[in-house]
Amino acid sequence: MPSHKSEPAEEHEMEAFLAHFKGTRALIESNLKQLVVNNEPLLDVLFKAINYSLYSGGKRVRPQFCFIVGEMLGVPEEQLISSACALEMIHTASLIMDDLPHMDDGKIRRGKPANHLVFGQDVAALASIGLLTRAYEVVLNDPVLPDDKKIAVVGKLANVVGSDGLVGGQFVDLKYSDDTMDHSTLEYIHMNKTASLFVTSGTTAAIIGNATMETTRALEAYAGNLGFAFQILDDLLDASGNPREVGKELQKDKGGFVTLYGIEKSRQLVLAYTEKALNAIKIFDGRNDKLIGLCHILLNRKS
Numbered sequence: 543m544p545s546h547k548s549e550p551a552e553e554h555e556m557e558a559f560l561a562h563f564k565g566t567r568a569l570i571e572s573n574l575k576q577l578v579v580n581n582e583p584l585l586d587v588l589f590k591a592i593n594y595s596l597y598s599g600g601k602r603v604r605p606q607f608c609f610i611v612g613e614m615l616g617v618p619e620e621q622l623i624s625s626a627c628a629l630e631m632i633h634t635a636s637l638i639m640d641d642l643p644h645m646d647d648g649k650i651r652r653g654k655p656a657n658h659l660v661f662g663q664d665v666a667a668l669a670s671i672g673l674l675t676r677a678y679e680v681v682l683n684d685p686v687l688p689d690d691k692k693i694a695v696v697g698k699l700a701n702v703v704g705s706d707g708l709v710g711g712q713f714v715d716l717k718y719s720d721d722t723m724d725h726s727t728l729e730y731i732h733m734n735k736t737a738s739l740f741v742t743s744g745t746t747a748a749i750i751g752n753a754t755m756e757t758t759r760a761l762e763a764y765a766g767n768l769g770f771a772f773q774i775l776d777d778l779l780d781a782s783g784n785p786r787e788v789g790k791e792l793q794k795d796k797g798g799f800v801t802l803y804g805i806e807k808s809r810q811l812v813l814a815y816t817e818k819a820l821n822a823i824k825i826f827d828g829r830n831d832k833l834i835g836l837c838h839i840l841l842n843r844k845s
């Protein structure tokens with residue numbers, strides 16, 4: 543993958559980031575386990591399907607980002623847990639849906655057979671909707687978050703899932719992605735299907751942390767550009783990654799930056815969007831080390 547133009551993080555710094563992310567990851571995993579529980583024996587298979595995808599080894603990038611922003615703004619960890627978990631639940635639900643035969647027909651996800659290949663399309667569709675809906679409940683039932691914050695966070699989550707976000711992006715991707723599409727259609731797709739959830743992962747933490755408008759705008763610019771770079775790199779991994787490392791069936795994405803611009807130009811665009819993300823957080827100088835670390839980790843990812 544491409545190397546980055548600006549100063550690479552020192553090796554010891556990278557190790558510190560990775561150790562930090564590992565700690566946060568453990569927090570995310572244990573809280574997801576507490577928040578997604580089933581008490582009805584008749585639903586055992588449905589929850590097996592939900593848990594199959596939820597604990598299949600995702601990178602947990604969106605909740606990690608939410609925690610980083612929260613920490614930077616001095617938000618107590620316990621106030622971020624429900625939002626961070628809700629973001630991961632929404633994301634995992636979107637992956638189950640994305641793999642369905644009438645969508646991308648993905649057969650491998652996170653290195654394992656796609657949900658519908660194990661549980662059937664009917665159960666997979668219900669698992670996706672069940673997980674998605676539980677995400678809103680998790681925030682609304684949060685015992686520590688004040689009501690005004692819950693309402694604002696759930697509003698943002700609903701907005702990012704709907705036709706102004708994920709659903710809209712996925713629709714345009716399915717219906718208009720091909721080698722004749724123009725740049726603005728591609729931008730619409732990447733913004734809505736991927737970058738928007740990155741933006742929301744930052745804004746939920748900004749809401750909880752009472753961030754100023756200036757801070758929120760800077761975080762949105764960072765996350766939008768990082769999310770963009772993330773999806774272009776996903777397109778690159780689809781085109782030329784190592785299938786064992788990527789954990790997905792490759793050469794599935796018919797549109798995308800690689801189709802439109804080729805591999806070299808797409809690599810340059812990953813760097814350009816990452817650079818924009820890094821520029822946006824210069825206003826947080828002195829307390830933006832983890833946001834910078836996240837850029838470096840995502841830029842060098844192999845899956």
Ligand code: IPE
Nearest residue numbers: 600601602603652736773776
């Ligand atoms: C995959 O997202 C879907 C995209 C938006 C590109 P991730 O690469 O974050 O997937 P997991 O959660 O690590 O499996």
Ligand code: IPE
Nearest residue numbers: 636637640646648735736795
């Ligand atoms: C990501 O796009 C879309 C989602 C929001 C799930 P892709 O269709 O490229 O994602 P992968 O490559 O299947 O993970």
Ligand code: MG
Nearest residue numbers: 640645646715
């Ligand atoms: Mg897709």
Ligand code: MG
Nearest residue numbers: 640641646648
């Ligand atoms: Mg897909």
Ligand code: MG
Nearest residue numbers: 776777780795
């Ligand atoms: Mg892809």
